[in-house]
Amino acid sequence: DIGVFTPEEFYGAQIGGLPLGLMGAGRMLEQAGHQFDVLDSKSDLDRYRVLVLPDSIPVSDEFAAKLAAYVAQGGAMVASYKSGLNAAGDAFALEELGVVLKGDAPYSPDFILPQGAIGKGLPETEHVMYMQGMEVESARGTEVLAHVILPYFNRTYRHFCSHRHTPSCGKVGYPGIVRHGRAIYFAHPIFRQYNQNAPHWCKVLFLNALELLLPEPVLRHDGPSTVLATVNEQAKEHRWVVHLLHYVPERRSQEIDIIEDVIPLYNVKVSVKILEQVRSVARVPEQEPLDFCQNGSRVQFVVPRIEGHQMVAIGFG
Secondary structure: OEEEEOOHHHHOOEOOEOOHHHHHHHHHHHHHOOOEEEEOOOOOOOOOOEEEEOOOOOOOHHHHHHHHHHHHOOOEEEEEOOOOEOOOOOOEOOHHHOEEEEEEOOOOOEEEEOOHHHHOOOOOOOEEEOOOOEEEEEOOOOEEEEEEEEEOOOOOOOOOOOOOOOOEEEEEEEEEEEEEOOEEEEOOOHHHHHHHHOOHHHHHHHHHHHHHHOOOOOEEEOOOOOOEEEEEEEHHHOEEEEEEEOOOOEOOOOOOOEOOOOOOEEEEEEEEEOOOOEEEEEEEOOOEEOOEEEEOOEEEEEEEEEOOEEEEEEEEO
């Protein structure tokens, strides 16, 4: 379904960890059950329906042409913050994003006002964006999905506010989230922000953007966000295997997270997009058949119990 670009190609690997934007994107996608691969600019893009450029993916002329061709052929794209800028960082190399760079946002923290489809599931009120974003203008044909709302002033020693950030003044500043055809752009580094302190609204806004561009993902489930769900294809056996993992780590020590208790889940509904005729669905290795319903391109079934890890085999006719 989704390809996520890593900035390691452009900035090098970090000792002892992955790039923060890549980790934030991975966390959001895993928590929503989306299927994704990590890519670089030389990867084959044809197999992916949506590409994600998290926070800091610079774009050369060659890479821009490749991404433009991908979008022209029906692909979709989500980019954030400085992703899409040229190597010098002074202009957007990707016209497909539909924005013009003005510079760094003059206020930080500022606020995003979720509305309409991009704000589904969030109250229509200002949500603070802790990390500094970019100030952009929307190009012709670009739809502003959410505006940035300004604070009264930047919190400095000259203009001090006792809280972590200055309150909203209610004034619209500049575009915060825009859509231009098959591309959606976020002006803030939402992926690094989510990796740092996981604001719920950053994840909801991103997942809403994906829903606009990818209304039929490979997998859906109604379990909690602590479920990790992956789909593996076994072509020789004419089946897919859905892995459902539910172990909740807890910070019970100063240095490491611990998994001590296995918390079972019951009657988890799963829906998988499959273009072939399904002949069987079964829990494995128990070989316990499950009732299923195939409606068009999706097959639905209910997993009666997940105790840590459960595999479900979907066999094709």
